[in-house]
Amino acid sequence: MTTQPTLEMHGPDHLVASLPYLLGFQPCESMVVLWTKGGRLLLTQRVDLPAEDDQVDLTEFANGLVRPLRDHDPDEVVLVVIEDVNDIPTASARAVGHSHGEQQVPSEPAALPRSELIDAVTSAVTEMDVFVRDALYISRGRFRSYLCVDECCPVNGRIVDPVIANSVAASFAVRGVSALPSRADLVSVLDADPIGVARIEPLIIDREQELDDALGSGGSAAVEAWRDEQVDHLASLICGGEDLSDSDTVAVLVGLCDVRVRDTLLWYLNSANDRYGCLDRLLIALRLAPNGYVAPVATCAALVAWLLGDGARASIAIDRALSDDPEYSLAVLVGMSISVGLPPAAWKEVMGQLTVEACRARPLAKQEGPPAA
Numbered sequence: 611m612t613t614q615p616t617l618e619m620h621g622p623d624h625l626v627a628s629l630p631y632l633l634g635f636q637p638c639e640s641m642v643v644l645w646t647k648g649g650r651l652l653l654t655q656r657v658d659l660p661a662e663d664d665q666v667d668l669t670e671f672a673n674g675l676v677r678p679l680r681d682h683d684p685d686e687v688v689l690v691v692i693e694d695v696n697d698i699p700t701a702s703a704r705a706v707g708h709s710h711g712e713q714q715v716p717s718e719p720a721a722l723p724r725s726e727l728i729d730a731v732t733s734a735v736t737e738m739d740v741f742v743r744d745a746l747y748i749s750r751g752r753f754r755s756y757l758c759v760d761e762c763c764p765v766n767g768r769i770v771d772p773v774i775a776n777s778v779a780a781s782f783a784v785r786g787v788s789a790l791p792s793r794a795d796l797v798s799v800l801d802a803d804p805i806g807v808a809r810i811e812p813l814i815i816d817r818e819q820e821l822d823d824a825l826g827s828g829g830s831a832a833v834e835a836w837r838d839e840q841v842d843h844l845a846s847l848i849c850g851g852e853d854l855s856d857s858d859t860v861a862v863l864v865g866l867c868d869v870r871v872r873d874t875l876l877w878y879l880n881s882a883n884d885r886y887g888c889l890d891r892l893l894i895a896l897r898l899a900p901n902g903y904v905a906p907v908a909t910c911a912a913l914v915a916w917l918l919g920d921g922a923r924a925s926i927a928i929d930r931a932l933s934d935d936p937e938y939s940l941a942v943l944v945g946m947s948i949s950v951g952l953p954p955a956a957w958k959e960v961m962g963q964l965t966v967e968a969c970r971a972r973p974l975a976k977q978e979g980p981p982a983a
Contacts, residue, residue, distance in 0.1 A: 622746055623771045625688060626753050627778040630789030634922040635796045640692045641727070643675065645684040645953070646743075652684050653953035654919055659691070660727065668730035676734045678951035687735050689745040689756075691724045722747045728756050786886045793922065799893075800926050806898040813860045814900060821864070830973060840865040841874045841970070848875065848891050849882050862895045866906035870971050872940075877969040879914055880961040889914045889923075896927065904934035909941045916944070916954045924948055 625644075630636045632644070632654045643655040657675065660666040722728075728745050735742055745756035752767030782788070790796045825832050844865045847858050854862065866872045882888050892911035899907055908931035915924040925948055931941035947956065 621774075622744060622753060622755060623768075623774045624778060625690075625744070626746065626748060627770050627775045628782075629690065629692075631778070631782040631787050632919065633789075634787075634920055635790045635793050637692050638694070638792075641675075641731075642690040642692065643731070644688040644690070645679055645682075645740075646686045646688075647682070647684050651919060652682060652955065653679065653951065654921060655951050656921070659693070659724070662724075668727055669734075671727075672730040672734040675731060675951070676738060679953065680738060682953050682955060684738075684740050686741045686743045688743050689728055689731055689735075690748065691728065691746070692748045693723065694749045722754060722756055723749075725756065786890065796922055797926050800896065800923065800930060802899070802904075803897045807900050810856060810859060810863070810898045811900040813856060814864060814903065817860050817864050834972060837868060837871055837874075837970075840868065840871045844871065844875050845878045848888050849878060849884070851884070851887060854891055854894050856898075859895045859898050862892075863899050863903045863907055866910060867903065870969075872906055872910065873969040873971070874966060876910060876913060877961060877964065877966050879910070880917070880958060882914075885914055885918050889918065889920075893923075893927075896930065901934060905931040905938040905941055908934065909938065909944060912941070912944055912948075913957065916948060916957065919954060921948055 629642060632651075633642070633656055637656060639659050640656050641659055643653075645652040645655070655675065660668070660671050724747065732742050732745065742757075747754050747756060747767075749767070752769055754763040754767045790799065821836075825836055840861075844862055847854060847862060866875070879885070879888055889911060892907060892914060896904065896907050896911050908927045912924040912927035912931065915921075915927060925945075928941055928945040928948065931938055932945065935941070944957075
C-alpha cells in the first residue's frame with residue numbers, strides 16, 4: 611500500500627468502528643483528531659485528555675494540537691472524545707452523518723461532557739479554514755455527536771451497527787491490521803523476545819567477525835562494494851514476501867548499523883508496494899535485536915509505521931530506539947516529528963526530493979576502514 615487510506619464518511623458508525631484499527635489499540639481517556647485532505651486520511655492524532663481544572667488553558671491546548679498541520683493544508687477534520695472505557699461494543703444502530711454546509715456547533719441542550727474542549731479545538735481548526743465534519747463523544751461503548759441539533763442521537767447514545775463493525779474489521783484484516791486491547795498490549799508486542807535474542811546474539815558476533823576479517827584492511831572499494839551488496843540484499847529481504855530466517859535477521863541487524871545502507875534502504879521503503887509486509891519483517895527483526903543493534907532497526911520500523919499512519923507503533927518503536935541509543939540522531943528527529951504531530955506526508959516529501967544515489971552517499975575521496983556504525 612503506497613497511499614494513505616481513504617477515510618470512509620458514510621456515518622459515525624464506520625468512523626467509531628475504525629478508531630481502534632487506526633490507532634492500533636482500543637483507546638480510552640483520549641482525544642483523537644482525524645485530519646483528511648481530498649478524502650484521504652492525512653493524520654490520526656491521539657492525545658490524553660487534559661485535566662478538567664482551571665490550570666489547563668484549553669485554547670493553548672487546542673492551538674498546540676493543530677499547529678503542526680497548518681502547513682499541510684487539511685480540508686476536513688473529525689474530533690473524537692473518548693472517556694471511561696477502552697472497549698467499543700457493537701449492536702444494531704442507524705448511521706448519522708453531516709454534510710458540507712454551514713458549520714455546526716455543539717448545541718446547548720446536548721450538554722455533553724468535554725464540550726468546552728470541543729469548542730476550543732473547533733475554534734482552532736476553524737481559524738485554519740478546515741471544516742469540522744463531525745465531533746463525537748464516546749463513553750461506555752456508546753457514542754453521541756456534539757453537532758447533533760435535531761435529536762438524531764438518543765440521550766444515552768448509540769452503539770455501532772454490528773454489520774458495519776464486521777465490515778470494518780474485515781477491511782483492516784485484509785491489510786493485516788489488528789487492534790489490541792490497550793496501548794500496553796501494543797508495547798508488549800514490540801518488546802524484545804529474550805529467547806530469540808539469546809539465539810541471535812552469537813550469530814551476530816560470528817557475522818561481525820567475518821566482516822572484520824573480510825573488510826578490516828580492504829579499503830574503501832571493498833567497503834563500498836559491501837554496502838552495495840547489503841542494500842540489494844536487505845531490500846529483497848524487507849520488501850520481499852518471505853518470513854525472515856535467523857540468517858536473514860542477522861543480515862538486517864548488522865546491515866542497518868551502516869548509515870549509508872540504512873538510508874538507502876529507507877529510500878526504497880518510502881515507495882514500497884507492501885509497507886505492511888515491510889513493517890512486519892522489520893518488527894520481527896526488532897524483537898530479536900540484541901542491545902546495541904536495536905536503534906537502527908527500530909527507527910526504520912518507526913518510519914514505515916509512520917508512513918502507514920500507525921503513529922502508535924511508530925512512537926513505541928522510537929522509544930525502543932532511544933532506550934538503546936539516546937543519541938541516535940535519526941530516532942531523535944523522527945521522534946520529535948511524531949510527537950509534534952507532523953503528518954507522514956512530511957517524510958514522504960523529504961524523501962521524494964532525494965535520489966537513491968543521494969541516500970547512498972558514495973564517498974568522493976578514498977576512505978579506509980570498516981563500515982561506519
